[in-house]
């Protein structure tokens with residue numbers, strides 16, 4: 001489970017989930033089977049994003065890759081067709097597969113040697129041997145057990161098929177999926193382990209990419225302040241459309257405005273959303289700190305006129321400052337647009 005040095009690479013989704021678990025301070029994750037399938041207490045908000053099924057897959061792969069401590073918790077039958085855990089079971093006839101089978105209790109009357117199912121003994125409120133007509137006492141009573149003529153023995157249970165009349169000791173078990181209606185048996189069922197997980201203390205470090213947004217933003221804010229910018233965290237800026245947009249950092253110095261967002265997971269949506277805000281707000285420069293170091297974001301950034309900086313770069317602050325230098329040196333060529341900043345009070 002733990003490959004200490006060379007950890008497998010995480011997909012953006014896996015990394016995103018792990019980051020959220022760390023941010024939420026989750027320590028332990030336990031599965032539960034309920035109306036929604038396999039769920040995990042305390043992860044309802046994450047399930048809204050991913051869906052429970054996807055969430056379970058992501059947790060499993062995080063476990064496989066050694067980022068979560070895996071513990072076997074339980075097992076469950078899953079539909080082989082749709083993967084649902086909403087499965088109920090029926091008994092079927094081994095000969096004709098009909099589910100119309102009844103369980104019977106077999107009774108022996110040692111006095112005459114007759115053996116038959118309980119139903120055949122029941123006569124009104126009593127048990128009466130169908131062979132020798134001896135009354136064996138109340139139907140809801142017990143055998144006297146004294147070796148007398150009224151003595152009887154329950155010798156076992158058996159099943160009888162209503163459809164073909166076949167009698168058998170052990171029915172087949174048929175599983176039915178309540179979601180897709182698939183029928184399956186033990187040979188084709190997905191009988192799988194349900195895991196509980198622990199989020200190891202050191203995972204945030206190991207992840208290497210999950211510093212809090214604050215840790216990423218603070219040095220950039222200091223760099224901006226050192227250059228005389230007024231800096232606002234999660235500042236709102238009113239755009240030309242009249243709409244207000246929030247950026248992780250809004251920095252203003254005279255007519256110059258720097259806006260910075262952080263993409264924790266390197267999702268394309270992050271840069272597209274930033275592009276929309278940028279077009280409306282028209283800052284002097286727009287920076288996206290990409291914590292996933294995605295080549296795609298970097299390439300899109302060039303097209304969108306957004307400076308994408310690698311958030312994992314040890315010299316992120318230096319790269320940010322060089323970018324500010326470049327921006328300020330180009331300032332003269334730009335025609336600054338005046339847009340009002342909404343100040344938080």
Ligand SMILES: [Zn+2]
Nearest residue numbers: 109112129132
């Ligand atoms: Zn009898």
Ligand SMILES: [Zn+2]
Nearest residue numbers: 093096161164
């Ligand atoms: Zn049958």
Ligand SMILES: [Zn+2]
Nearest residue numbers: 079082177180
């Ligand atoms: Zn199904």
